[in-house]
Amino acid sequence: MTRTLVIGFGNTLRGDDGAGQLAAARIAELHPDLTCFSLVELTPELADTMSVYDRVVFIDASVGIETLRWHVLRPSVERTQPRSHALTPGDLLQLTIELFNSAPQQVELVEIPASQFGFCEEMSIHTRSMIENFVGLFGETMDLHAGDVAYLVSAHVSDSSQSVIPSTAN
Amino acid sequence: MAILTLTINGEHVSGKDDESLLDIARQHDVHIPTLCHLDGLSDVGACRLCLVEVEGQSKLFPACTTKPQEGMVIRTDTERLKKYRRTIIELLASEGNHQCAVCVVNNHCELQNLAYDVDLQYVRFPYLYPKKELDATHEDFVIDRNRCVLCTRCVRVCHEVEGAHTWDIAGRGIDCTIIADMNQPWGTSASCTSCGKCVRVCPTGALFEKGQTVAEMEKQRDFLKYIVHARQKREWVAEQIEEE
Amino acid sequence: MSNVITIEPVTRIEGHAKITIQLDEKGEVRDARFHVNEFRGFEKFCEGRLMWEMPGITSRICGICPASHLVTSAKAGDDILAIGIPETAEKLRRLMTLGQWVQSHALSFFHLSSPDFLLGFDSEPAKRNVFGLMEEHKDFIRRGIRLRKFGQEIIELLGGRRIHTPWAVAGGVREPFDEERKARLLAWIPEAKETARMALDVLKKIHEQYAHDIPNYGNFRSLYVGLVSDDGGLEYYGGALRVRDGDGNTIADKIDPRKYYEHFGERSESWSYLKFPYYKKLDYSRGMYRVGPLARINICDYIETPLAEAERRIFKAIAGDVEVMNNSFYYHYARLIEILFAVEKIEMLLNDPIILGENVRAKAMINKREGVGVCEAPRGVLFHHYWVDSDGVIKKVNMLIATAQNNLARNRTVRQLAIQYLDGKKLTDGMLNRIEAGIRCYDPCLSCSTHAVGQMPLHVQLVDAANNVVDEFTR
Structure with missing residues (x-):
């Protein structure tokens, strides 16, 4: 049984920026057995939490893209400089591996297209539909072993875009 | 029949x-x-x-x-009906000041649930941000007209069940508003019996108990069936209502 | 002819700020300013809402210390209701306040500040961060993360997992505590204590290593303001205000927090949205005060827990005869003493049977037209002041926030560092690093006083009198 942790993050009071949180909340509704966090930002203690899971899926809002991007994060990602209390998923993966010695087999980053960041709780139509799109696709990856998800996702990564939408789970 | x-x-x-x-x-x-x-x-x-x-x-x-x-x-x-329902909810959302995040009925709100039901994705209409009155003059209850959707449940329950007819509607069109007695502060109403039925039947956080905080208020509406049944049938049976 | 050097924005603090260093005709530092360019207007949009909603609204001011705003807002509500809250509720609020201290202080020390010390102020910026630290100080960072998790868990177990919890309310808290959660938190205590001790050992070595640098980190006399308990002990939730000067004289004591505005004024400057609070009984130029860990340890007469009290005595010995530490670098030491105190005190609170009481919320009507809530947030004393009508509708709000109260002292610190380390008209890494580190002593959180924006690279400009950019780089 794959132990899966879903972490959606962003600010729900800034329009589309809350896409990650909403997506995680939707997954929590549909899959009550999963651990799903909806967070304002990523904080270092998540590294400790992550270390006991097989698969971790980060969901964030992203500007300048039209469709979902679904990456497999590799541990050898370039180190970025955390400038603030907030960290990136790559930072957290790095922390988990180096400090807690048992990293998840598979860490994914899902970027949801976002365009409007006004002071409101609503999201744009495109962002909302992309969230639903992702939630559906995520369901299809649920029963897979972490390694198979990696195959599924990486098999679809094109060199130019580094993005993927897994079509079906077979 | x-x-x-x-x-x-x-x-x-x-x-x-x-x-x-x-x-x-x-x-x-x-x-x-x-x-x-x-x-x-x-x-x-x-x-x-x-x-x-x-x-x-x-x-x-x-x-x-x-x-x-x-x-x-x-x-x-039908698709046409679904479209109309979505539009109605969008209009309701844009016509009031509905700030779920800090509302007393957050997560227990009929308007919020309807928005989920009709798959409300985005409000296409500009928000009006109307200036509405919050009246906290009543000893136990508050009416926050920012959150009112003018369903008139409060007006009906007060008139039909309690028999007080404290609430009514004033104004027309966009200016419609729920008023107490002769459009006066609720706390000064002579007809209000402070029974609280209006608060319980209100689908949103427009009517709530004083002292309630964010996301704390859950409204129990089953009492109404019991009272109406008792009045019409002269039977005081809670069990029967529950079975229904 | 004068030059202006601008550092924008400062990294590894919350929010968004820039620094300008004003040079005179001779090229020497005339003044240094820490600007806050964001504006939020939280106080304004609370008007017209109900007093009971305020904890839920104001805890959204900040994603870093929501629990402090929550508790402070609830206390302002208690004051308007004019009631004493149940003992259990007070203990639970105290527990949450301390959880906030542990969580916030751990982040400030282990993540944001320690890379400066352990890797050196002149080390490469790209490596001078928590990742650079992992190569040699893995255990240190791991423990820091775990300590922060402990603080976070206290807040989550009390108020629910979501960060903006409306758990504390006017009159008490919404839910009682229970055995299961108590046991979960107690299990953390030994590890947390050990981490706090270890951090103190590390810091003491840092003090030796940087003995030469430390005197330049905001080393000047100022006033110190904060809460102390009724008999002068370190306080974080109740008690009354004390003002002590840089020579160790207590110049005001047992000030009712409700009367804070009689003692503290605020001045606006055209170049910053963040106001400049000062102690009114002295004039603006002499009324500069510091709040937060350094101030709290400076103003208290003792700490009620044994391990932290032993450290406080060492702290006082370093301060010398005046028994007041005037050097902002010692914010770090004070912060670690407070972590140790918080862990010890959390253990005491958890073991107090009253914490499991069922009676946690008192109810009352609006009994006063204004109320003040006060609490020691991680960064310093925090005030919420509400004016309401007879029905509890908010008429006016004033919040006095720690980061603002340290505003004058923080500027002074930047100036001192600039004078010491600016060499000619070139911006060196070493100087910029030290200025940033000087600001981080105060662990400023600008999202609270203004508005949090995302992260941007460090942009530095050196501009001469004719507005020509003579030196510039982006990190």
Whole structure:
């Protein structure tokens, strides 16, 4: 049984920026057995939490893209400089591996297209539909072993875009 | 009273001639969204969420106030209806000041649930941000008109069940507003019995108990069925209501 | 002819700020300013809402210390209701306040500040961060993360997992505590204590290593302001205000927090949205005060827990005869003493049977037209002041926030560092690093006083009198 942790993050009071949180909340509704966090930002203690899971899926809002991007994060990602209390998923993966010695087999980053960041709780139509799109696709990856998800996702990564939408789970 | 047969979404069903289309649909497990309707109160067809299509008629009919006719063919879930329902919720959202994040009924709100039901993705209309009154003059309760959707449940329960008729509607169109007595602070109302029925039936956080904090208020509405049953049938049986 | 050097924005603090260093005709530092360019207007949009909603609204001011705003807002509500809250509720609020301290202080020390010390102020910026630290100080960072998790868990177990919890309310808290959660938190205590001790050992070595640098980190006399308990002990939730000067004289004591505005004023400057609070009994130029860990340890007479009290005595010995530490670098030491205190005190609170009481919320009507809530947030004393009508509708709000109260002292610190380390008209990494580190002593959180924006690279400009950019780089 794959132990899966879903972490959606962003600010729900800034329009589309809350896409990650909403997506995680939707997954929590549909899959009550999963651990799903909806967070304002990523904080270092998540590294400790992550270390006991097989698969971790980060969901964030992203500007300048039209469709979902679904990456497999590799541990050898370039180190970025955390400038603030907030960290990136790559930072957290790095922390988990180096400090807690048992990293998840598979860490994914899902970027949801976002365009409007006004002071409101609503999201744009495109962002909302992309969230639903992702939630559906995520369901299809649920029963897979972490390694198979990696195959599924990486098999679809094109060199130019580094993005993927897994079509079906077979 | 007569039994009639009609068709709802292609299924043949039967119902009594003194029931509404909404009653009959519910008896047959057909879900029609509602907002102003509440079991135990008269129906006014105000919110238009329960509109249904009737074959042979170009206009739409509110299921809560429409009586069945023999051979009627009804559809409750066409794309056109879904579109209209979404639009209604969008208009409600843009016409008031609905800030779920800091509302007393967050997660227990009928308007919020309807928004989920109709798959509300985005409000296409500009928010009006109207300047509305919050009246906290009553000793126990508050009316925050920012969150009012003018369903008039409070007006009806106060008039029909409590018999006080404290609440009424003033103004027209966009200026419509719920008022106490002669448009005066609630706390100064001579007719209000402070029974709290209006607070319980309110679908949003417009009416709430003083001292409640964010996401804390859950409204129990079952009392209404019990009271109405007791009054009409002269039977005081909680169990029977629960079974229903 | 004068030059202006601008550092924008400062990294590894919350929010968004820039620094300008004003040079005179001779090229020497005339003044240094820490600007806050964001504006939020939280106080304004609370008007017209109900007093009971305020904890839920104001805890959204900040994603870093929501629990402090929550508790402070609830206390302002208690004051308007004019009631005493149940003992259990007070203990639970205290527990949450300390959880906030542990969580916030751990982040400030282990993540944001320690890379400066352990890797050196002149080390490569790209490596001078928590990742650069992992190569040699893995256990240190791991423990820091775990300590922060402990603080976070206290807040989550009390108020629910979501960060903006409306758990504390006017009159008490919404839910009682229970055995299961108590046991979960107690299990953390040994590890947390050990981490706090270890951090103190590390810091003491840092003090030796940087003995030469430390005197330049905001080393000047100022006033110190904060809460102390009724008999002068370190306080974080109740008690009254004390003002002590840089020579160790207590110049005001047992000030009712409700009367804070009689003692503290605020001045606006055209170049910053963040106001400049000062102690009114002295004039603006002499009324500069510091709040937060350094101030709290400076003003208290003792700490009620044994391990932290032993450290406080060492702290006082370093301060010398005046028994007041005037050097902002010692914010770090004070912060670690407070972590140790918080862990010890959390253990005491958890073991107090009253914490499991069922009676946690008192109810009352609006009994006063204004109320003040006060609490020691991680960064310093925090005030919420509400004016309401007879029905509890908010008429006016004033919040006095720690980061603002340290505003004058923080500017002074930047100036001192600039004078010490600016060499000619070139911006060196070493100087910029030290200025940033000087600001981080105060662990400023600008999202609270203004508005949090995302992260941007460090942009530095050196501009001469004719507005020509003579030196510039982006990190």
